[in-house]
Amino acid sequence: MQARASVLDGAATENSVVVVGGGIGGLAAAVGLTKVGIPVTVLERAASLREAGACIMMQSNAWRALEALGVANDLRSRYAMKVERMEAYKKSGQRLNSLAVADCEGGPHELRGLVRNNLQSTLAAQLPDGVIRTSAGVSTVSNFAGPVIELEDGTQIKAKVVIGADGVMSTVGASLGIPKPVYAGWSVFRGMTDFPEGLPDPAPAFRVILEDTSGLMVGTYPVSPTRAYYFVCGPAPEDYVQKCKDKKVARAELEKRVKGLPLAMEAVVAHTPDEHLYISIVGDRKVPAGEPMGRGCITVIGDAMHPTTPAIGQGGAMALEDTVEVAAALRDTCAPAGFKPSDMAAAFAAAEPAALAQALRANERHRTERCAPLVELAHKNAERTIVNQNILWVWLRDWYISTFGFNPKTQLEYTLPYKASVL
Template sequence: MSEERDIVIVGGGICGLATALALHRKGIQSSVLERSETLRATGAAIIMQPNGWRALDQLGVASRLRKTACAMESGRIVTVMDRKQESIPLGGEVRCLRRMDLINVLAEDLPSNTIRFGCRVVSVELDPTTSRPLLHLDDGGTIKAKVVIGCDGLHSVVASIVGLNKTGLYSIYVTRGFTRYENGHGLKNEFVVMRTDELQLGWLPVDDRLVYWFVTRKLTSPDSRAALAKDPMLLKSSIVKAMNDFPTEAVQMVSGSDLSTVQYTELRYRPPWEILRRRLWKGAIVVAGDAMHAMAPFLAQGGAASLEDAVVLARCLAEKIKLADGDGRGLNETRLSFDKPAIKEAFEQYSKERRARAFWLTLQTFFIACLLGSSPGILKLMTVLFMVILFSDGIGHTRYDCGRL
């Protein structure tokens, strides 16, 4: 089966749905191809910082999401051994959203036939005669598209066609989950991180009863990694065992968590220098979200940056390919031009706006990973120096404004 489509978005995660929604708000229809059978979200919750809220405001969904998660009032980091405390500056609106709430809200306003589930793209190529993108699906079908947007995450099949290499693996893993306190958790609306040399535990309340927590540890041997990834019970007990010196409430938070939400994640990244050097688009194919700038969650910015990508990409495309606005009643329909120069200009503008942003975010997380990982002492020393020079304003990244849709 061979079909033709105008704009095809590969991947219906945060970035793919946000991009489809941003285009829809600009009066441009798209098709989202998602390999899962339903909407789904990996990882219990996501921390949304001021820059993410600015993008959600532009997408027209921020007010709905504000109702589902409370705002953090402060943050602190505690060294477990000596109970020393430092405050974590928040820099504005910070909330912890259930990932599924975010996914549902982004999908809610899309026209009903936008997302095609159970549709895995196995490869993408540029048709040698027309230079148009050609998508090959796992059911043997093909789609000829005028524009392809790769929002297919860490192991993107689209990223390789624009020239990006495979992502690298950090020597750190994260476990995350939800703990529900039926009678209320009684915690302040506060982002807390407790750390020892071996393990960092962070938590944020989502609402009065639900708390999101995450634990960061160095990777152990490949054998135990495979076992931990498969068995949430083993994963939970191995963390609890390593929390000897933590306060009882913190240990109980992890031990009392809902096993179905406990998840093991190895951290992958796109090297910052690759984002700087390589093209982020080729012909009528472009990448966004983790497919472009996979980064570790130490700044809690990957998802927010994906929302920013969506706003900027839809704005650039609308500016260059829209010839006339529709009135929403089928009369005087929105007319689009998929001429090569129009698409090229849109993607050049998008790359110009997003490359620097993605570079600085991935660089800052890369430095933090070097400090947390098993790099030699001299490398850590140099990293601290670079961090002081380049990122003295530790929350500067939250002030970014992706602009109007």
């Protein structure tokens, strides 16, 4: 416990932002706050930064956020391969439709797959020593005007502002009375596999395979010339993940789902090591557009604010947008334009809690207005492609995709409204 005493001493955090959660959103928030000069501490429940899954697709709005955080070029240099096309297939291998990313309106667009753990380590590398505090699980947050954080071991610390970046089952969100997400009725396998001699099909395309009445949807894209990422979605009972906790069971279930699929999916799955195979159930929650979600000097971001299904690949992007905007909102409240980051710590310490709370509510209204339609769009897309298994609906779905799908005017329009604040 002595090693934690200096870490969690009230004097060390009472004039800083405490971010709860050391995932991608929590680390990105800390990077943004550090960049503008606001002191920050990240509390992570695990003994080390947790594994963050296989890969994540970063679309144009996410790259704008990463640029604001100052890590975009580093990541681009490590992940040079762009996704250049989007394609949809039937189980038979028939291609329903395709679209070049360059033809989508509002461009240029940028789509790249990143390994989640590398994104996490890149963000962590931007932070000064001592910012990230592991083995520091949070049990509750109270006294919203002058937040008090109680850890799982009973230790209490103070903070000027608390940002909950602790995921879909957020402890901070629960302290605020935010409802838990609702199970969406389906699960998703995620996998990443390497082919040292080159991918079986190295085309730089995001490809989706739509099953017939089983509700199965499979997606895959290359991360590099030798590495591929894929996901396999399908209806499942809520206890399905528990059933698949054993990797052998999970692999057997996954192999059953991809049997007979095109795009060499059986070979890709067979080539996936157990440590790169993940499964999770999927849930979301209707977001109150234009409404606040926090109280006092406590707010939430990412999945804690707007849990979503991955049906449009915007969960990570929305979280990164959140991190830039909350850092900008706090900076702008504490100091006028042009204020030096080196002077920000004193300005933040002197800021009135009421002013900080007002800034957080304004930011939450702005962010929920932005994210609510994306969560709804993802939910509807999943219902159309995964949940609804009626044979007539499947026929109509395939007809629509082959005739009107992948419209260059609308395909990536949800990435366009976000213009990142300058940090």
